[in-house]
Amino acid sequence: MHIATSPAFKENAHVALANAGLQKALARSGPSFIARRASAVAGLPEFEKLRDTARDIKNHTLANLDFYLEAYEAKVLESGGKVHWCADAEEARQAVLAICQAAGARTVTKGKSMIGEEIAINDHLERHGITPIETDLGEYIIQLRHELPSHIIAPAFHLNLEDWEDTFRKTHTDLPSDRQFNERRDVLIEARTKLRSKFLAADVGITGANFLIAETGSSVIVTNEGNGDLTQTLPRVHIVLASIEKCVPTLEDATSLLRVLARSATGQDFSVYTTFSTGARRAGDLDGPEEYHVVLIDNGRSAMMGTEFQEMLRCIRCAACMNHCPVYGAVGGHAYGWVYPGPMGSVLTPGLIGVDKAGHLPNASTFCGKCESVCPVRIPLPKLMRHWREREFERHLSPTAQRANLALWAFFARRPGLYRLATRAAAVGMGLFGRKKGRFAKMPMASGWTNGRDLPAPEGDTFFARYAKAQRVGQI
Amino acid sequence: MSKQSILTAIRRGLKRGPLPSDQTTMLRGRLAQHPRHLIPARSRLPHAEQVELFVRNVEKEFGSVTRVPDMDSVPGAVADYLAAQNLPGRMVMAPHAELQAIPWSARPLLEIREGRAEGTDAVSVQHAFAGIAETGTLMLPSAPDRPVTLNLLADTEVVVLRASAVLGAYEEGWDRLRTEIGAMPRNVMFITGPSRSADIEQTLELGAHGPRRLHVVLVEDSPR
Numbered sequence: 001m002h003i004a005t006s007p008a009f010k011e012n013a014h015v016a017l018a019n020a021g022l023q024k025a026l027a028r029s030g031p032s033f034i035a036r037r038a039s040a041v042a043g044l045p046e047f048e049k050l051r052d053t054a055r056d057i058k059n060h061t062l063a064n065l066d067f068y069l070e071a072y073e074a075k076v077l078e079s080g081g082k083v084h085w086c087a088d089a090e091e092a093r094q095a096v097l098a099i100c101q102a103a104g105a106r107t108v109t110k111g112k113s114m115i116g117e118e119i120a121i122n123d124h125l126e127r128h129g130i131t132p133i134e135t136d137l138g139e140y141i142i143q144l145r146h147e148l149p150s151h152i153i154a155p156a157f158h159l160n161l162e163d164w165e166d167t168f169r170k171t172h173t174d175l176p177s178d179r180q181f182n183e184r185r186d187v188l189i190e191a192r193t194k195l196r197s198k199f200l201a202a203d204v205g206i207t208g209a210n211f212l213i214a215e216t217g218s219s220v221i222v223t224n225e226g227n228g229d230l231t232q233t234l235p236r237v238h239i240v241l242a243s244i245e246k247c248v249p250t251l252e253d254a255t256s257l258l259r260v261l262a263r264s265a266t267g268q269d270f271s272v273y274t275t276f277s278t279g280a281r282r283a284g285d286l287d288g289p290e291e292y293h294v295v296l297i298d299n300g301r302s303a304m305m306g307t308e309f310q311e312m313l314r315c316i317r318c319a320a321c322m323n324h325c326p327v328y329g330a331v332g333g334h335a336y337g338w339v340y341p342g343p344m345g346s347v348l349t350p351g352l353i354g355v356d357k358a359g360h361l362p363n364a365s366t367f368c369g370k371c372e373s374v375c376p377v378r379i380p381l382p383k384l385m386r387h388w389r390e391r392e393f394e395r396h397l398s399p400t401a402q403r404a405n406l407a408l409w410a411f412f413a414r415r416p417g418l419y420r421l422a423t424r425a426a427a428v429g430m431g432l433f434g435r436k437k438g439r440f441a442k443m444p445m446a447s448g449w450t451n452g453r454d455l456p457a458p459e460g461d462t463f464f465a466r467y468a469k470a471q472r473v474g475q476i
Numbered sequence: 477m478s479k480q481s482i483l484t485a486i487r488r489g490l491k492r493g494p495l496p497s498d499q500t501t502m503l504r505g506r507l508a509q510h511p512r513h514l515i516p517a518r519s520r521l522p523h524a525e526q527v528e529l530f531v532r533n534v535e536k537e538f539g540s541v542t543r544v545p546d547m548d549s550v551p552g553a554v555a556d557y558l559a560a561q562n563l564p565g566r567m568v569m570a571p572h573a574e575l576q577a578i579p580w581s582a583r584p585l586l587e588i589r590e591g592r593a594e595g596t597d598a599v600s601v602q603h604a605f606a607g608i609a610e611t612g613t614l615m616l617p618s619a620p621d622r623p624v625t626l627n628l629l630a631d632t633e634v635v636v637l638r639a640s641a642v643l644g645a646y647e648e649g650w651d652r653l654r655t656e657i658g659a660m661p662r663n664v665m666f667i668t669g670p671s672r673s674a675d676i677e678q679t680l681e682l683g684a685h686g687p688r689r690l691h692v693v694l695v696e697d698s699p700r
Contacts, residue, residue, distance in 0.1 A: 029678035046516045053513045066486045067495055067503050073479075079660070087478035137684060138675035156675050164676060184676040192685060199685075200595050215507050216660040226628055226671040226686025233624050233663070244482065249503075250510035255646045259516070266674070269533075270611040273686070274666040282662050284620035286592035298482045305489025 004353050006337030009360035016331040022158050026332055029157060033323035036267025037374065044263065054260045055378045057253045058314035062305070068214040068247050069296070075217025079279030081292035089119040092297045096121055096206070096239060099293050100130050103237045105203035111221060111228035112136040113208025114152055114317060115241045115297055117339045118352070121206070132206070133198045135227040137191055144171050150333030152340065153265050153319045158332050161187070195227070205231035205289070209242035210316065211257065212294070215250040218278040219294060222261065222271045229273055238277070238289035243297050245313040251276075257316060260376035264318040300352045308387045312347050314377040319344075321371035321381060327364050336361060343371035347384040355388055359397050362388035424462050431460040512647050519610040519644030526609040527642045531694065533612025537669030538682060539690040543639075546695065547574070551583040553693050554634055558599065561689065563632060568593050572603040572621040575636060592623035593630050600630035600687075604637035606649045607692070611668055614692070615649045618663035627665055633687040640697045 005012060016022055041047045061068055073083045084099075086092040092115075100108060108125060110116065110132055122132040122143070134143040138155035142148070144167050149155030156164075165181040168190055181187060207228050209219040219240045221228040232238045248254050254276075262268045281288040304310055322328040322342025333341035338358070340348050346361035355362075362385035371381040392398050393406070412419040434440050434457025443450050461469075470476050487493055495503070519526060531541045542553045558565055565583075569575055571590040580586055593600050603622055606615040614635055618624045627633060643649055646666070653664070671686030682688055 025677070032678055044516055044518075046514055049514055050516075057513070063490065064495065064499075064503055066483045066490075067500060069483070069486075071503075071507065079662075085479040085482055087481055091478060135685065136675070137673045141675075154675060154678060157678070159677075161677055184679060184681050187676055188673065188681045188684060192683070195685065196595060215510060218660060218664075224671070225673045225675075225684035227684065229624070229628050229665065230685055233628060244486075249507055251650045252510045252512050252647055255650070256513040258646075268668075269537075270613055270666070270668045272537075272668050272671060274613075274668075276660070276664040278660045278662055278664075280662070282620075285618065285662060286620060286623040287625045288618065288662055298478070298485070302482055302485035302489060305486050306491055307489070310489070 004338040004349075004357055006349060006353065006358040006361060009335060009337055009364060012335035012337055013331045013364070016335045021160055021163065022332050025158050025160055026329055029154070030323070030329045033267070037264060037320060037323070038267075040263040040267040040269060043269070044259075047260070047263065050256065050260050051376050051378055053256050054316075054376050055314060057248060057256060058316075058377050061248050061253075062245065062310060062313055065244065065247065065305070068249055069244060072212055072214040072217060072247050073296075075214065076279065076292075076294055077217075079217050079292075081217065081279045081294060083294045083296055086295055086297045086299075088299050089297075092119045092241070092295050092299070093121060093124040095295050096241070097124060097128055097130075099237065099239055099291075100125065100204050101128070103204055103291070105130055105237070107131045107133060107198065107202045108204045108206055109199055109202040109231045109235065110134050110139070111205070111207035111223065111231040112139050112155070113206065113241050114339060115208060115243050115299075116206065117149065118299065119241075119297065121241070133195070133202070135195050135199065135231055136223070137188070137225060137227070140191060140195065141167055148334065148339065150341065151319060151322065152317055152342075152344075158334065199230045199234050202231075202235045204237040204239060205233075205235040206239045206241060207232050209240050209246050209294075210261065211254045212242055212247045212296075213249075213251060213254055213276070214247060216276070216278055218251075218276040220254055220258075220274065220276050222258070222274050224266070224268075224272045226273055229275055232275075232277055233288060236289060237291040237293070238280075240277070240292075240294045241297065242294060243299065244301050245315075261316055261318055264320040264374065264376040304351050309347065309351050309384060311379050312344070312351065312384060314379055315344055315348070316377060317344075318376055320374040320376065324370040324374050326366055326368060326370070343381040343385070344379075347379075347381055347388065350388050355392050355395070356397055359388070359392045362386075362392070420462065420464055424465060427458040427462045428460060431458045433457070510650075515645045515647060516610065519608075521609070521644065523642070526644050527639050527694070530607050530609040530612055530642045533609065534669070534690075534692055535612075537612055538672070539612065539669045539692060541692045541694055543694045543696065546697075547578050548582075550578050550636060550693055550695065551580050551586060554601070555583040555586055557634065557691055557693075558632075561632065563599060567599040567601050567634075568597045568626065568630065569601040570603045570622050570626055575601060575603050578636075593625040593628070595629055597630045599632045599634065600626040602626045602633060602635045604635050604641060604692075606652060607637050607642040607694075608644075608646055608649055608666070609642055610645050613646070613666050613668045615646075615653075616665045616667060617653060617657060617661040618665075619657075619661060624663050624665065627667060628686050630687055631683070632689040632691065633670075634691045634693060636693050636695065638695050638697050642694075
């Protein structure tokens with residue numbers, strides 16, 4: 001299991017802000033994700049309506065999830081596959097290991113899978129003498145560097161070309177040390193060459209799934225590199241890792257979701273490889289796996305059903321929320337301390353590892369609302385983060401000083417007359433006090449703000465008062 | 477097996493027991509009818525324009541297209557393409573009847589092996605079930621005569637597609653698959669352009685693990 005550093009979010013964020021390489025990567029890549037999505041959306045007039053459709057399909061499925069999961073399983077069995085139901089990460093790890101051991105596996109190639117990260121399957125296989133090899137380019141280098149992905153669709157988001165070169169030189173020691181890495185292409189070709197032999201030698205291939213389809217018993221993966229397809233086609237055994245909320249009813253439902261997925265994620269109209277896999281090799285087939293297993297994992301999802309967090313189970317892992325998040329854009333993914341970063345992580349992580357450990361994450365938001373405005377399945381992420389803050393408060397997990405301040409604020413907020421009087425007194429007082437400079441360089445109890453910037457002095461009155469005045473004189 | 481405990485937990489969350497039979501009948505009906513949702517208008521065009529849209533989209537996604545008047549012209553188009561890319565004429569080809577019927581011997585420099593691809597194959601020739609105009613996507617269901625490895629292992633993949641198999645939206649592809657093939661094939665690939673990765677500095681590079689080049693030979697024939 002990955003040790004979550006989410007409780008240390010504040011320290012992590014400080015470290016991230018001072019990390020020059022990370023800041024370079026964030027400055028380079030952040031804006032391009034936003035621009036590419038905007039361009040893809042602009043090219044499809046129906047996009048907003050398709051978001052409604054996507055939301056409705058997911059809601060319908062969740063409301064009948066028990067039915068669709070059983071229908072899905074029946075179809076997998078019919079097509080010669082097996083479904084392994086796993087309540088938690090430990091059961092899932094055991095199921096995967098048992099399949100690999102039964103296959104006599106020594107090496108396992110892996111397509112990118114976030115649930116695979118969640119259950120830390122690589123560590124488990126390694127402990128039992130099986131070598132897992134990540135084949136998505138970003139995941140490959142993350143594995144070589146013993147890091148976690150910093151982004152759910154671009155795992156090596158935080159790295160620069162020099163990091164790739166450095167890691168490849170240290171790891172691929174069988175290659176000439178005087179070889180040149182002049183451009184990205186050189187890195188790509190070296191990784192492609194290295195991994196090609198691994199694909200061909202692996203005994204088992206493990207992929208994730210973007211969708212499971214009840215109508216046909218299919219698992220769907222979406223990639224641009226083709227690594228997922230090589231992983232699920234060449235080895236003798238294919239294992240699909242999927243959490244229960246990946247299920248959708250029909251091919252048409254999946255198709256509608258795919259229309260918003262790639263556009264929201266990478267800004268492509270469609271990913272290069274969108275592949276539907278159904279069962280094992282058929283009679284007469286010249287290729288494909290002889291065994292097809294689906295490890296179907298709950299790991300905290302069913303506990304979210306029926307709660308205010310059920311809406312989070314609509315998530316299709318496109319990463320649009322983190323690509324548009326000012327907090328993610330400032331500190332990157334590792335600061336979040338576990339598998340899922342950004343706004344979706346701030347909602348999902350407390351649900352999966354506990355709000356006592358991940359309580360900082362839903363607080364790390366400016367509530368600008370950008371995440372919700374780009375979410376392809378319209379998850380109200382800020383509202384869900386607020387729910388976590390409420391739970392954190394109710395369970396007395398927030399710090400004493402913060403609670404005392406909130407209690408003080410609540411005292412005034414419940415007495416509007418007193419609130420206005422007090423804020424007006426403060427505004428007028430501060431306005432007088434700071435009239436000369438127009439700003440405060442220091443402020444008691446607000447050093448968190450004034451350490452980094454000045455606090456502007458109020459201009460003499462409160463918003464309430466100025467608004468009322470403007471109304472009186474007919475300006476608004 | 478945790479199946480029952482997971483299903484029970486889901487039902488507890490939904491505050492109900494197993495669905496009543498009228499409800500499951502309704503849901504089974506939805507699965508059987510697989511209703512379509514909103515389909516973007518962009519591909520709702522006369523067939524000739526759908527073909528144009530398909531070609532434009534393949535090229536937009538870094539693929540290339542040669543249009544030929546009939547199947548007899550395919551060997552010439554393939555040979556010319558390979559020569560232009562400075563590639564040898566050795567190819568592994570899907571053992572599909574339509575490809576086997578092509579007069580390859582007209583181009584004696586093309587050396588063809590039928591079957592699945594191996595790691596050493598440089599060029600593959602695949603048969604397309606359909607082309608989806610909406611995004612310039614090839615639909616390639618697996619079958620004994622359409623091996624999946626042909627789409628993955630060669631550096632260059634050439635795909636032969638009849639113009640009559642160009643459809644508007646993905647949903648039309650699913651309907652055609654249900655009519656012509658029936659049960660879901662083991663593998664259905666939708667391929668849009670050659671393999672690529674943006675994992676290095678979020679900058680696009682072509683030819684990650686799959687083919688670096690994707691070339692479509694589009695054979696004109698009348699719509700079915």
